[in-house]
Amino acid sequence: MAQRIDVKDLNVYYGSFKAVEDVSMSIEPRTVTAFIGPSGCGKSTFLRTLNRMHEVIAGGRVEGTVALNGRDLYSKDIDPVAVRRTVGMVFQRPNPFPTMSIFDNVAAGLRLNGVKTKAVLAEAVERSLKGANLWNEVKDRLDKPGAGLSGGQQQRLCIARAIAVEPQVLLMDEPCSALDPISTLAIEDLIDEIKQQYTIVIVTHNMQQAARVSDRTAFFNLAATGKPGRLIEMGDTAKIFSNPTEKATEDYISGRFG
Amino acid sequence: MSTVTSSTEPGAMPNVAAGLSGLSRGRSVTNSVMTVVVYAAFLLALVPLAWILWTVLSRGYTLLLDQNWWLTSQRGITPRRVGGGAYHAILGTLVQAAVCALIAVPIAVFTAIYLVEYGRGKLARAVSFMVDILTGIPSIVAALFIYAVWVTTFGLQRVGFAVSLALVMLMIPVVVRSTEEMLKLVPNELREASYALGVPKWKTIARIVIPTALSGIITGVLLGLARVMGETAPLLILGPYSASINTSLVDGPMAALPTMIKDNFGQALQPATDRLWASALTLILLVLLLNGAGRVVARFSAVR
Numbered sequence: 052m053a054q055r056i057d058v059k060d061l062n063v064y065y066g067s068f069k070a071v072e073d074v075s076m077s078i079e080p081r082t083v084t085a086f087i088g089p090s091g092c093g094k095s096t097f098l099r100t101l102n103r104m105h106e107v108i109a110g111g112r113v114e115g116t117v118a119l120n121g122r123d124l125y126s127k128d129i130d131p132v133a134v135r136r137t138v139g140m141v142f143q144r145p146n147p148f149p150t151m152s153i154f155d156n157v158a159a160g161l162r163l164n165g166v167k168t169k170a171v172l173a174e175a176v177e178r179s180l181k182g183a184n185l186w187n188e189v190k191d192r193l194d195k196p197g198a199g200l201s202g203g204q205q206q207r208l209c210i211a212r213a214i215a216v217e218p219q220v221l222l223m224d225e226p227c228s229a230l231d232p233i234s235t236l237a238i239e240d241l242i243d244e245i246k247q248q249y250t251i252v253i254v255t256h257n258m259q260q261a262a263r264v265s266d267r268t269a270f271f272n273l274a275a276t277g278k279p280g281r282l283i284e285m286g287d288t289a290k291i292f293s294n295p296t297e298k299a300t301e302d303y304i305s306g307r308f309g
Numbered sequence: 310m311s312t313v314t315s316s317t318e319p320g321a322m323p324n325v326a327a328g329l330s331g332l333s334r335g336r337s338v339t340n341s342v343m344t345v346v347v348y349a350a351f352l353l354a355l356v357p358l359a360w361i362l363w364t365v366l367s368r369g370y371t372l373l374l375d376q377n378w379w380l381t382s383q384r385g386i387t388p389r390r391v392g393g394g395a396y397h398a399i400l401g402t403l404v405q406a407a408v409c410a411l412i413a414v415p416i417a418v419f420t421a422i423y424l425v426e427y428g429r430g431k432l433a434r435a436v437s438f439m440v441d442i443l444t445g446i447p448s449i450v451a452a453l454f455i456y457a458v459w460v461t462t463f464g465l466q467r468v469g470f471a472v473s474l475a476l477v478m479l480m481i482p483v484v485v486r487s488t489e490e491m492l493k494l495v496p497n498e499l500r501e502a503s504y505a506l507g508v509p510k511w512k513t514i515a516r517i518v519i520p521t522a523l524s525g526i527i528t529g530v531l532l533g534l535a536r537v538m539g540e541t542a543p544l545l546i547l548g549p550y551s552a553s554i555n556t557s558l559v560d561g562p563m564a565a566l567p568t569m570i571k572d573n574f575g576q577a578l579q580p581a582t583d584r585l586w587a588s589a590l591t592l593i594l595l596v597l598l599l600n601g602a603g604r605v606v607a608r609f610s611a612v613r
Binding site: 102104107109132133134135136137139140142144146148149150159160163164209212213216 | 496501
């Protein structure tokens with residue numbers, strides 16, 4: 052079910068402002084790819100183009116191709132809604148639906164896409180919550196509001212909600228930046244487990260985290276404020292963190308700037 | 310931490326470490342004066358409210374204790390005679406308000422959804438501007454407009470439904486604005502979370518955004534309704550008073566509480582005066598009831 056992503060010559064715009072320039076990369080199935088780089092370098096913006104969430108923002112548009120198993124996500128006959136069913140996303144701040152219970156939150160994606168059978172929903176909720184390492188903590192209070200959980204639990208709930216619709220790719224936009232170290236560890240363990248099944252792309256500001264969880268790392272940077280962000284270097288995480296090709300990458304990971 | 314060596318603040322006491330000082334005399338005096346001014350202003354604003362409530366309550370409550378007030382009409386009762394009730398007027402007010410809400414709420418809620426979720430560019434600005442204008446229309450102008458359409462153009466009777474139409478014009482802008490505010494309060498992250506699950510935009514609005522904002526929307530509707538129920542100008546223009554019970558919105562005159570008050574006004578006879586205060590109190594109670602219901606809904610179905 053995991054699939055590969057090939058990005059070719061991608062430019063990303065907000066209106067007339069070019070935020071990301073000329074990115075080409077390949078993301079392998081069943082791997083964790085980390086995007087690192089200073090704030091404003093466009094890594095989150097680029098991540099959001101991988102499931103067409105970028106165009107939700109007024110004026111957001113792209114040039115170039117993003118291919119999922121060879122199929123261009125931006126070709127005219129592709130429905131962005133279908134893309135987002137295939138490529139799921141977890142956000143920076145936990146955002147469970149406040150009107151819904153824990154069960155309903157996880158079931159939301161399936162229910163809103165027309166699944167009504169109770170048994171199917173219950174099975175999917177249990178599987179997803181187990182997959183997100185949350186089942187044991189919440190199995191006795193599935194009917195309680197999702198917003199009543201702790202921050203770390205809420206984020207795992209959001210991961211459960213995202214994997215309940217069985218996407219092929221899971222995008223994570225700084226999923227741990229609002230969490231404490233214990234919850235962060237829980238999420239990182241989780242990423243390690245679910246990469247058996249999914250292609251995972253994670254944006255992080257925490258370089259230790261990138262080194263811990265990812266197989267491949269991409270470093271983004273921008274020449275100056277107001278200039279578009281660019282992909283500087285991408286490679287195996289071990290190589291990027293020990294022996295990067297570019298000087299800018301070495302300066303960034305050794306803490307000389309950013 | 311290094312010690313702060315100098316303090317240039319006027320009135321600061323010397324010999325206090327690190328620039329910390331007690332409350333200066335000037336500030337504590339200002340504080341006391343302002344406290345008195347604020348409380349005085351608050352009490353002053355409360356005076357007319359308390360006065361009105363007391364006057365209406367003390368003069369009107371006796372008739373309300375009689376169950377006939379709630380069950381009978383004024384049919385066949387002259388200003389000179391004691392008796393009868395306000396059932397016909399309560400019924401008229403409630404029916405007209407309900408029909409008004411039935412028409413106004415869908416229009417207003419969909420307009421607000423358009424403005425918040427879809428509206429971009431010129432059309433949205435134009436709609437928003439129109440809503441602003443509608444907010445500023447005096448109720449008598451709205452009533453005259455409906456009169457011009459309903460009576461002059463179509464040659465129809467002055468009936469309850471025409472009153473409801475005029476009230477619709479007054480209720481729409483109130484509900485649009487309150488619904489708009491509530492929809493704007495729904496965090497964008499929830500919309501994005503829903504999109505990221507592959508849920509189409511319309512379904513995101515119907516199943517995520519509206520339920521999240523629902524209690525606020527209902528509160529806005531109830532407050533808007535409470536406001537229109539006391540409107541008198543549309544009744545004066547479009548809703549002639551009748552002392553009898555009339556359940557039809559499209560046939561014959563239909564009483565309402567404001568017109569019942571007016572009907573009893575200017576009659577120098579005690580029974581009529583008593584009825585005037587009693588119907589005023591009834592109207593206040595109805596409006597208060599709706600206001601209270603709005604607040605209860607807001608409190609008990611509020612998200613988080």
